[in-house]
Amino acid sequence: xxxxxxxxxxxxxxxxxxxxxxxxxxxxxxxxxxxxxxxxxxxxxxxxxxxxxxxxxxxxxxxxxxxxxxxxxxxxxxxxxxxxxxxxxxxxxxxxxxxxxxxxxxxxxxxxxxxxxxxxxxxxxxxxxxxxxxxxxxxxxxxxxxxxxxxxxxxxxxxxxxxxxxxxxxxxxxxxxxxxxxxxxxxxxxxxxxxxxxxxxxxxxxxxxxxxxxxxx
Numbered sequence: 001x002x003x004x005x006x007x008x009x010x011x012x013x014x015x016x017x018x019x020x021x022x023x024x025x026x027x028x029x030x031x032x033x034x035x036x037x038x039x040x041x042x043x044x045x046x047x048x049x050x051x052x053x054x055x056x057x058x059x060x061x062x063x064x065x066x067x068x069x070x071x072x073x074x075x076x077x078x079x080x081x082x083x084x085x086x087x088x089x090x091x092x093x094x095x096x097x098x099x100x101x102x103x104x105x106x107x108x109x110x111x112x113x114x115x116x117x118x119x120x121x122x123x124x125x126x127x128x129x130x131x132x133x134x135x136x137x138x139x140x141x142x143x144x145x146x147x148x149x150x151x152x153x154x155x156x157x158x159x160x161x162x163x164x165x166x167x168x169x170x171x172x173x174x175x176x177x178x179x180x181x182x183x184x185x186x187x188x189x190x191x192x193x194x195x196x197x198x199x200x201x202x203x204x205x206x207x208x209x210x211x212x213x214x215x216x217x
Contacts, residue, residue, distance in 0.1 A: 007034070007076040009084065009104040011097060013116030016088040017192035019050050021117050027051050029114055034080035037072055039087045039095060060084060065096040069103045076109045083114075090118045094138045094163055119191060120161055127186040128200055133158030140164070140172060150179045169210045177203040 010029050015021040030036060030053045037060035038044035044057060060068045072082055084091050084100055090113075091097035104111050120136050135156055140146050153160050153176075164172050176185075180203065187199040187206045199209045 005079045006107060006109045007079050007081045008110040008112060009072075009076060009082050009101065010112050010114055011091040011101070012083045012085050012114040013090040013118065014044075014047060014085050014088060015192065016117045016119045016122065017190065017196075019047060021192055022047070022051070023114070023116050026114050026116055027053065030055060030083055030085075032081070033083040035072075035075060035082045037068065037082060037084045037100070039085070043087055044085060055083075060096075060100065062096050065099055069100055072100060073103050073107055076104060077107055088117070088119065090116065093118065093120060093136075117192075119163075122191050123186075123188040124159065124161055126188065126191075126198060127159070129159040129184065129186060131159065134161060135159075136161045138163055142168070147175070147179070150175055153180060170207065173203060173207045173210050177207055 010033060012026050012029055013023075014026070030048070030051075033055060036044070036048075036053075036055050036057040038057050039059070039061045041057050041059050047053075048055070048057070058068070058071075060072070075082055084097050086093075086095045086097065092101060101111055124131055124134055135153075135158055137149065137153075137160055140149055140162065162172070173185075182202045182204050185201065185203045185206045187209060188197075190196045199206060
């Protein structure tokens with residue numbers, strides 16, 4: 001139920017690399033809302049500056065989410081509209097925006113998704129792997145529960161999409177190869193950017209390639 005005079009929470013997708021990958025609607029929403037909640041205000045300023053967006057901005061990320069959820073909830077209750085953006089891609093995918101959505105729903109705020117770039121889908125559709133069924137695993141646990149998550153992938157009938165940072169890439173691919181065997185795999189890095197690269201082969205090929213990668217998604 002939406003209550004009278006409660007503001008709208010917009011989940012606005014932003015470019016994952018190329019700043020031109022943003023919709024007209026996203027720009028208009030970011031210009032018209034009363035507040036933008038950004039994962040990293042420093043990075044978001046680059047995008048906002050390019051499109052002359054001067055809306056007030058505050059940070060909203062994993063380590064301040066509890067304080068910010070209460071604050072943003074009050075802003076919505078006052079009738080003001082808020083847009084939430086992540087560093088890149090669609091909010092609530094591997095970031096804490098979904099908790100803000102839950103708060104908005106709880107107070108009767110309207111929640112609108114403004115579709116656009118998504119690293120998950122960009123990687124999947126360009127991989128050459130089956131797209132009719134897939135599982136997004138996000139980031140694997142750094143320690144506890146990691147092995148079990150990987151072993152559970154043995155029984156998945158579809159493509160599995162995983163995020164990983166450069167520091168753990170070699171370790172992750174090595175473990176995938178160890179527990180799952182040398183199955184077909186694709187590594188996507190720097191998508192939509194100048195140095196975009198997609199490596200197709202097997203997990204062993206990706207393990208060898210990972211030795212020279214520093215940034216990827």
